[in-house]
Amino acid sequence: xxxxxxxxxxxxxxxxxxxxxxxxxxxxxxxxxxxxxxxxxxxxxxxxxxxxxxxxxxxxxxxxxxxxxxxxxxxxxxxxxxxxxxxxxxxxxxxxxxxxxxxxxxxxxxxxxxxxxxxxxxxxxxxxxxxxxxxx
Numbered sequence: 195x196x197x198x199x200x201x202x203x204x205x206x207x208x209x210x211x212x213x214x215x216x217x218x219x220x221x222x223x224x225x226x227x228x229x230x231x232x233x234x235x236x237x238x239x240x241x242x243x244x245x246x247x248x249x250x251x252x253x254x255x256x257x258x259x260x261x262x263x264x265x266x267x268x269x270x271x272x273x274x275x276x277x278x279x280x281x282x283x284x285x286x287x288x289x290x291x292x293x294x295x296x297x298x299x300x301x302x303x304x305x306x307x308x309x310x311x312x313x314x315x316x317x318x319x320x321x322x323x324x325x326x327x328x329x330x
Contacts (some may be wrong), residue, residue: 195244201256206265207272207303218243221313234310238317247317257324264304272303 199216204210210229219226220242226232239244254260273292280288294300301309308310308329322329 196251196253197243198255199252199257201243201258201260201263202252204260207268210260210264210307225266230306230310233307235315236314237310237313237320249319249321252311252320252322254322254324259305261302264307265302266295266298269301269303269306 199213204213208228211226211233212234212259214233215226218236218241221281222241226236226241229258238246239248244250273295277285277288277292288289291300297301308322308323308324311320
């Protein structure tokens with residue numbers, strides 16, 4: 195199965211989650227979560243578009259736009275938002291991730307999303323092409 199992610203349809207993480215719900219689900223009577231865990235669940239399948247565990251070929255067009263919008267500034271905001279609601283035991287690690295992003299160090303939000311799509315420890319084995327270039 196081939197699924198296209200169009201980076202021109204979103205510009206922030208909330209819009210990304212909305213778009214993922216739109217392209218990865220069908221006929222749900224409820225909204226999916228708006229976090230990386232829920233995104234990971236959608237990638238496993240079984241939500242009306244592809245079967246649980248089915249591999250998908252993702253083609254992300256306008257991915258360079260997304261790469262820029264989900265760079266270090268967006269990543270710092272992402273971790274700072276999580277910091278306001280995470281369990282106290284997780285705060286030091288989340289705070290460190292936010293500080294790293296502010297120093298332009300570590301993975302960006304774009305990198306995290308790509309990593310989720312290509313997760314090799316899950317039930318799926320998706321492929322990803324960014325603006326025509328396959329990602330290994």
